[in-house]
Amino acid sequence: MAAIAQAEIAARAAVDWAREVAYDDSLGNAPSRIGENGPGEFKAFPEEDSTLDITVDDAQGKFNLNTLVTQGKPSARDIIMFKRLLTQLKLPNELADAVVDWMDEDDLPLPGGAESAYYLQLKVPYRAANRQLSHLGELAMVKGYTPEVLKELSPYVTVLPGRALVNVNTAVAPVLIAVFNGMPLNAAESLIASRKSARFTSVANLRERLPKIVTGVVDTDFVVESKYFTVSVISSFKHAKIRAEALLGLGEKNYWPLVLWYKVT
Numbered sequence: 626m627a628a629i630a631q632a633e634i635a636a637r638a639a640v641d642w643a644r645e646v647a648y649d650d651s652l653g654n655a656p657s658r659i660g661e662n663g664p665g666e667f668k669a670f671p672e673e674d675s676t677l678d679i680t681v682d683d684a685q686g687k688f689n690l691n692t693l694v695t696q697g698k699p700s701a702r703d704i705i706m707f708k709r710l711l712t713q714l715k716l717p718n719e720l721a722d723a724v725v726d727w728m729d730e731d732d733l734p735l736p737g738g739a740e741s742a743y744y745l746q747l748k749v750p751y752r753a754a755n756r757q758l759s760h761l762g763e764l765a766m767v768k769g770y771t772p773e774v775l776k777e778l779s780p781y782v783t784v785l786p787g788r789a790l791v792n793v794n795t796a797v798a799p800v801l802i803a804v805f806n807g808m809p810l811n812a813a814e815s816l817i818a819s820r821k822s823a824r825f826t827s828v829a830n831l832r833e834r835l836p837k838i839v840t841g842v843v844d845t846d847f848v849v850e851s852k853y854f855t856v857s858v859i860s861s862f863k864h865a866k867i868r869a870e871a872l873l874g875l876g877e878k879n880y881w882p883l884v885l886w887y888k889v890t
């Protein structure tokens with residue numbers, strides 16, 4: 626068999642291994658292996674010259690852009706959060722209007738946005754999707770999302786089905802500041818330090834441990850556990866090497882994770 630095919634089989638096996646990591650994390654047993662670069666123990670083929678580099682990350686540590694529009698309508702509260710993220714990254718607020726227009730069901734542009742009328746005038750014309758994003762790469766079609774912007778933004782945003790919210794146990798400081806109105810950087814950092822010693826077990830538990838300066842917290846703005854995980858794999862077999870990514874979803878009742886998509890990049 627060609628080495629490239631072997632490398633691909635190993636990458637798919639690695640994604641299956643990652644499903645177990647995500648499942649273990651959802652049960653809260655054993656120390657979580659999420660975010661670690663692993664594994665030492667897993668190898669798809671016994672050959673000396675095959676290697677697997679697998680990272681499983683919590684997808685809900687990032688801001689889910691699909692929360693900006695729910696059932697075709699803009700979600701004002703989530704848009705405010707996204708604008709707070711843009712402000713921190715020193716990116717223009719109009720980017721929020723543009724992606725909301727891209728996803729909302731109507732064809733009426735917001736002040737900083739764009740609808741089909743704009744996209745149909747481009748050299749290669751197309752229409753606004755007017756539905757939620759299917760993957761992060763789709764952003765490149767939206768007004769204002771240049772390669773430079775995408776480079777700045779990508780570490781903090783994601784595209785997940787429906788209303789998958791930010792997990793406060795894994796979100797980085799800029800994402801926490803986006804979620805919580807009035808949270809200064811030092812409060813976000815102390816929250817991160819606090820969860821390192823003990824993760825937030827419930828929304829109520831987070832409320833107790835939140836710095837007093839943060840007010841107006843709404844329980845439905847965030848979660849303390851995740852249903853979605855990303856897997857990144859670098860698989861090499863002899864001279865062949867491939868990179869693959871996958872999204873895992875646990876479903877409502879924490880079933881054995883499904884592979885929602887898998888792609889060789």
Ligand SMILES: [Ca+2]
Pocket residue numbers: 725726727728729730731732733740753755
């Ligand atoms: Ca629209």
